[in-house]
Amino acid sequence: MSDQSTAGVSRRTFAKASAAVASAAILSSKSGVAATNGETIKVGLLGCGGRGTGAAINCLEGNTNVKLVAMADILDYQLADSLKKISGHGNKQVSSQCDVSPEMQFVGVESYKEILKTDVDIIIHATTPYIRPLHIEAIVEAGKHIFTEKPSAVDPVGIRRFIAAAKKAEKKGLCIVTGTQRRHQKSYVDTMKKLQDGAIGDILSGQAYWNGTLPFMRERKPGMSDLEDRLKNWYAHCWVMGDNIVEQHIHNLDIMNWAMGGPPKKVYASGGRVWKHLTKNPERYGDLWDHFSCDYEYDNGVHVTSMCRHWARECTQRVAENVVGTKGSSTCRDMGKDDRNPYVQEHMDLLAAVRGEAPYINEGVRCAESTMTAIMGRMSAYTGMELTWEEALNSDLSIVPEVLSFDMKYPVGEVPNPGPKNV
Numbered sequence: 562m563s564d565q566s567t568a569g570v571s572r573r574t575f576a577k578a579s580a581a582v583a584s585a586a587i588l589s590s591k592s593g594v595a596a597t598n599g600e601t602i603k604v605g606l607l608g609c610g611g612r613g614t615g616a617a618i619n620c621l622e623g624n625t626n627v628k629l630v631a632m633a634d635i636l637d638y639q640l641a642d643s644l645k646k647i648s649g650h651g652n653k654q655v656s657s658q659c660d661v662s663p664e665m666q667f668v669g670v671e672s673y674k675e676i677l678k679t680d681v682d683i684i685i686h687a688t689t690p691y692i693r694p695l696h697i698e699a700i701v702e703a704g705k706h707i708f709t710e711k712p713s714a715v716d717p718v719g720i721r722r723f724i725a726a727a728k729k730a731e732k733k734g735l736c737i738v739t740g741t742q743r744r745h746q747k748s749y750v751d752t753m754k755k756l757q758d759g760a761i762g763d764i765l766s767g768q769a770y771w772n773g774t775l776p777f778m779r780e781r782k783p784g785m786s787d788l789e790d791r792l793k794n795w796y797a798h799c800w801v802m803g804d805n806i807v808e809q810h811i812h813n814l815d816i817m818n819w820a821m822g823g824p825p826k827k828v829y830a831s832g833g834r835v836w837k838h839l840t841k842n843p844e845r846y847g848d849l850w851d852h853f854s855c856d857y858e859y860d861n862g863v864h865v866t867s868m869c870r871h872w873a874r875e876c877t878q879r880v881a882e883n884v885v886g887t888k889g890s891s892t893c894r895d896m897g898k899d900d901r902n903p904y905v906q907e908h909m910d911l912l913a914a915v916r917g918e919a920p921y922i923n924e925g926v927r928c929a930e931s932t933m934t935a936i937m938g939r940m941s942a943y944t945g946m947e948l949t950w951e952e953a954l955n956s957d958l959s960i961v962p963e964v965l966s967f968d969m970k971y972p973v974g975e976v977p978n979p980g981p982k983n984v
C-alpha cells in the first residue's frame with residue numbers, strides 16, 4: 562500500500578499525474594495556493610515547541626527568499642520562547658528571514674484557525690501528535706502546502722482522517738513533506754536505491770530498533786490545568802503521543818517499510834512496563850509502557866523483528882535498522898555518504914517542489930502508513946492479539962479526547978494489561 566498502489570496507478574503515471582496537478586497549482590499562485598520562483602514564500606509555524614522551533618530554523622537556514630511571518634500555539638509562553646530563539650538566531654540568514662508581527666501571533670485552542678486565515682503559503686506543523694489529523698485536514702482545506710512532523714496520528718481513526726486529507730492535498734496540488742527525515746538523508750537514499758537494484762539479492766528479513774531511555778518526565782507546576790500538564794509532560798500519556806513505539810520507533814519502521822516496498826500484512830507483538838510502577842510518582846509516568854517487541858510479516862513471508870524500549874542508561878542502547886538478503890546484509894545506510902543535515906534537506910526539498918523546481922511531492926500517505934505500522938504493533942502488544950493490516954487500519958479505536966479545554970479534567974489512562982483479567 563505504497564503511495565503508488567493507493568493511488569491505483571503505476572509509479573510513472575502517478576508521477577506524471579501529480580506533476581501536472583502541481584504545475585496547475587503553481588500557475589494559479591495568485592490564489593495563494595503556491596508561489597512562483599520569484600516570489601517570497603511565506604511560512605507559518607503551528608506548534609512552537611522544541612521541534613517546531615528547530616524545523617522553522619531549518620527551513621530558513623536551507624532556503625532564501627522565504628520568510629517566517631506567522632506563528633500559533635495553544636500556550637502563549639511556548640510561542641514567545643520560540644520567536645525569541647528564531648528571531649535572535651546566530652545565523653543571520655535565519656534571523657533576517659523571521660518577521661512575525663504581533664498581529665500574526667495566535668494563541669489558544671483555536672489558534673490553528675487564525676493562522677490559517679493568513680496568506681502564508683506553507684504551514685510547518687509540529688504540535689504533539691494527537692491533534693495532527695484535525696489540523697492537517699484544516700490546513701488542506703485552507704489550501705496551504707505542508708511540512709508536518711511525524712507521527713501522523715495516534716490511532717486508526719486519526720490515521721484514516723490524515724490519509725483522506727493527504728489525498729485531498731494531492732487533488733489540490735498541495736505538497737506535503739513529513740518529518741521522517743531519513744527519507745531525505747543521502748546515505749539512506751543512496752543505499753535504498755542500491756538495495757532496490759539488488760545489492761544484497763532478495764531481502765529475507767529485517768531488524769529495527771529504538772532502544773533508548775525515557776526522553777523526559779516533567780513535574781506538574783502549581784496552578785497548571787490538567788490540559789497544560791498533559792501537553793507539557795506529554796511523554797507519559799498515550800492519547801497525546803501514542804506511546805514510544807509510535808512516537809520514536811516510527812523512524813525505524815518507516816525504513817523497514819521503505820526496504821520492503823510497503824507496510825506489513827500482519828503483526829504479533831508483546832511488551833510491558835517493568836520499571837515505571839516501581840517509582841515513587843506513578844502518576845507522572847502516566848499510562849505508557851516502557852518496552853515493545855514486534856514480529857511484522859510482510860509480503861512473501863518476509864519477517865521484521867522490531868524492538869523499542871525506555872530502559873536505564875546502563876542497558877545496551879541501539880537505534881538502528883538492518884536488512885538481510887540472499888547475498889549479504891545492509892544497515893540501510895552503509896552504501897552512501899551523508900552530505901547535508903537531513904532536517905535542512907527536507908525543507909529544501911519541500912520548497913523546491915512548491916516553487917516548481919522539483920516534481921510534486923506528497924509524503925502524507927506514506928508517513929501515515931508507517932505511523933499505522935507502529936500503531937498496529939502497539940495494538941497487538943496492548944491486547945496480546947495477532948492483527949492483520951486491514952483489521953488494524955479499519956479499527957474504530959479512537960483515543961483522543963473530543964474536546965480540548967483548559968477547564969476540563971483529563972484523567973490519567975489505565976495502564977494496558979493484556980494478561981488474564983481476573984488474577
Ligand SMILES: NC(=O)c1ccc[n+]([C@@H]2O[C@H](COP(=O)([O-])OP(=O)(O)OC[C@H]3O[C@@H](n4cnc5c(N)ncnc54)[C@H](O)[C@@H]3O)[C@@H](O)[C@H]2O)c1
Pocket residue numbers: 607608609610611612613633634635636639640669670672673687688689690692710711712740741742792793795808
Ligand atoms: N523528526 C524528528 O526527528 C523529531 C524530533 C523531535 C520531535 N519530533 C516530533 O515533533 C512533534 C513535537 O515535538 P516537540 O518535541 O517539539 O514537543 P513540544 O512539546 O516541545 O512542542 C509541541 C508544541 O505543540 C503545542 N501544541 C500542542 N497542542 C496544540 C494545539 N492543539 N494547538 C496548537 N499548539 C499545540 C505545544 O504547546 C508545544 O509548544 C512531535 O510529534 C514529535 O514526535 C520529531
